[in-house]
Amino acid sequence: MSEDDDSQVPTTKLTATKQRWAQEHKFLTGRTTRPEAERLPPGQHLVRDWPVLDLGLQPDVPTPRWTLDVDGLVAHPIHLAWTDFLALPQSREVSDIHCVTTWSRYDNQWDGVRTQDLLERVAPLPEARFVSLESFDGYTTNLPLADFAAPDALIAHAWEGAPLTRAHGGPARLVVPHLYFWKSAKWLKRITFLAEDALGFWEVRGYHERGDPWAEQRYSDD
């Protein structure tokens, strides 16, 4: 215990543990969110603004020119125009963002098409195990199909009730909240289902194949 602690009571292992429980709100019931200590992944800090990260280019894709191809190892490949995309089942999700550059942002409200609804439509073949994403700025990224299929993952066209801005990947971007945000391709153009993993832009530059913030999968091992 530090010198400036005003308590003269010696710290025992139990009091230290109980103090930690208090900080973690352990045993409290009825809470609506996880304790901060669990909600913020290791090595992350919280921001209130929303940083913009890109490759120095923000493609301008008006919705009449926007298309989304979903192809590869699927039973029903599709080529969607903007109106087709909006005609798919629409969902709303609130989730946290964790960027590998250590900022996290809580409670982002997204509207769009759940990846699970898209998967139902295209029907991936049994051998499909990975997904490769391609964007209008030439960016690519990859992730396991199981991660792409997370129940809170979606192709988002709105944030906080307003159309997604061009800076943040509008007209539409992927959002996979449980992985580092570089997996969430902005200005999404093509989704391809593959049997083998194909590394994307950051993955060939030393970033992790999967990118789980809770396991601090920032960089590949070799």
Ligand SMILES: Nc1nc2c(c(=O)[nH]1)N[C@H]1C(S)=C(S)[C@@H](COP(=O)(O)O)O[C@H]1N2
């Ligand atoms: N098309 C495209 N998607 C992208 C990127 C990019 O450069 N191009 N950057 C990625 C990275 S590294 C991050 S952290 C997030 C940033 O999203 P934001 O600018 O909306 O915060 O987008 C990801 N998706």
Ligand SMILES: [Mo]
């Ligand atoms: Mo990033």
